[in-house]
Amino acid sequence: MRLLLALVLFLLPAAAMGHELRPAIVTLSLGDGAQLFVDVNLEAELAGIGGNHDDTDTAPEAAIYDGYRAMPPDQLVQLVRQSGFDLTELAQVEVDGVVASFEVDNITVPREDNLELPRQSVVSLSGVLPDGETGRLIWNGQVEVIIRIDDAAGEAIHQEFLLSMSASQPFDLAGAAPQSLASVVSSYIVIGFEHIIPKGWDHILFVVGLFLLAARAGPLIWQITAFTLAHTVTLALATLDVISLPAAIVEPLIALSITYVCVENVLTNRMTPWRPVVVFLFGLLHGLGFAGVLGEVGLSTQHFVASLIAFNVGVELGQLAVITICFLAVGIWFRNRTWYRQVIVIPASVVIGLVGLWWFIERTVLA
Template identity: 50%
Template structure:
């Protein structure tokens, strides 16, 4: 092989291993913001998030806290008990409030000092969720609201409901993006198209850049054969399966704990890559096996949507939008694989020896570690 080719292949494997390493540590998840409106004009804002990232000054450009320059500071906060962390959070509150714009009918509202509740005890191996809660009263006769917080706090899912649980508004927000103004009187309903487009973004982002285990699974499918027909058979089988369990999981018909699903998802990656080593062509049973693995991945997708919450009034719209986003993400991964190695080298005699086998071994080893990690330490 030429030096240029060796450099290209080295870059491809480094890319795979970088993706793999990034998914083994502390992933930063979007905040879940629940705004509940009472009949008497009172409101409650519950923000479920990882407050240590804010205290350490880790911004949305970082996807894993271990990669941040402030990683040591983040770990120091993570090691604190609730009693120790609360006064640190209180010192941070003015900065937090200064980064939030909450409006009623275009008028800025002054947020009160929030409370902080931590959901579990310190454990550096696991992410710790916190709930930041603001309570207050809207001006009499308020008909619309708007919400925005500083880009440094990252992406978020905003859910606005009445005290009875009736949905008023829902949107996934990119870092720094404003929501609204949106009507809270019921006179103007949120359009189905806006929800559809919003959930496409959520689905796509769950693959790229956040779904690193799903990315490596799709890469594993690509590695068996860079020819389009066998790849389409596998992807179609996978798509059909995860569509089924995504719907069943969201409807509550099938529920399996993440502690079971996530190690099995990692194990599915190991299987696909090991089979790549001893199978040169698409076997008769491989689409069926991929279908079974797709069922597992669908349950993983469902856990993401369950956490963010689907719009009850637009359940089907949101479900389809999320699934479309997932598919677009998977197709993008395949396209990138073709651009990286498939277009240039797929017809070479050495393609299997220098690309399929080494890449499959690397991914299988990393996924094997995930099986161990997710089984021993949990997810």
């Protein structure tokens, strides 16, 4: 029972996804001048909540964050302008060792009346870069960030994933030396992995649900293969704009997929013949969810296929890490015990299924 209690306590934080912290996205657009677009959770930055918290509710500054989140957009903008919080220091551009000067043009805070949902604001800045050939982007924000450097034609010459308080690799401002294939691949693998661990709680719980009914390699491989093939197909098709579904439809259905898998775990003690087919269909939905992330980040224009594959590899590595953790935590130790199903599989499936059901309600009725 202690093991079960530990598992439940581990899963319960996933239910508090309303204040999830997402990575920021910074785009530097080069041309006659230079423009910076910083897509960031301003409330978290103002409160000083870093990326070491997956959810703002777990941070000591949670009450401060909630106060900022309750503010209407115009009031939050006014607070930012009057607080002395220097938005020009969030993302800085360094050219041959000289920091460029930028000014804030606009702060756009979306109206989101459901206070349980985070909101990403966009800060637009403009400036003139010093003369030089090599640039670096310095990120001083509290959360992780995905950066994109576009040349004057709007083509990406550099993309990278950065931790908080860090700087990018050097990039050629003239675009004469585009980002290497190896750099693109490594960056997108990290982005894909991060979308599963630690940010992708809905995908994590779905994979855990698959594991619970099949804690042996054979049946689990069938399910994971079906899931992988499905989300690879829809990820590619959605990225190529062949298919598209709004997040308002995809996200609730992903939540229901978690609940369905867990209900089946409770009702049967073996993998049914139709289970891989059902998992494949749900994998199509999860692929559309992955595509939403890539839609925000964008793909490398020069290495489009490589960046798409690398993102998918990162996702798979994240899923394999989840499965490995499950095997090490309970699978290899207890799967052959007579009480395994009653003490581990059924209670854990009930908890995860209820979390999925709550997310469905949160994403539909409470949205």
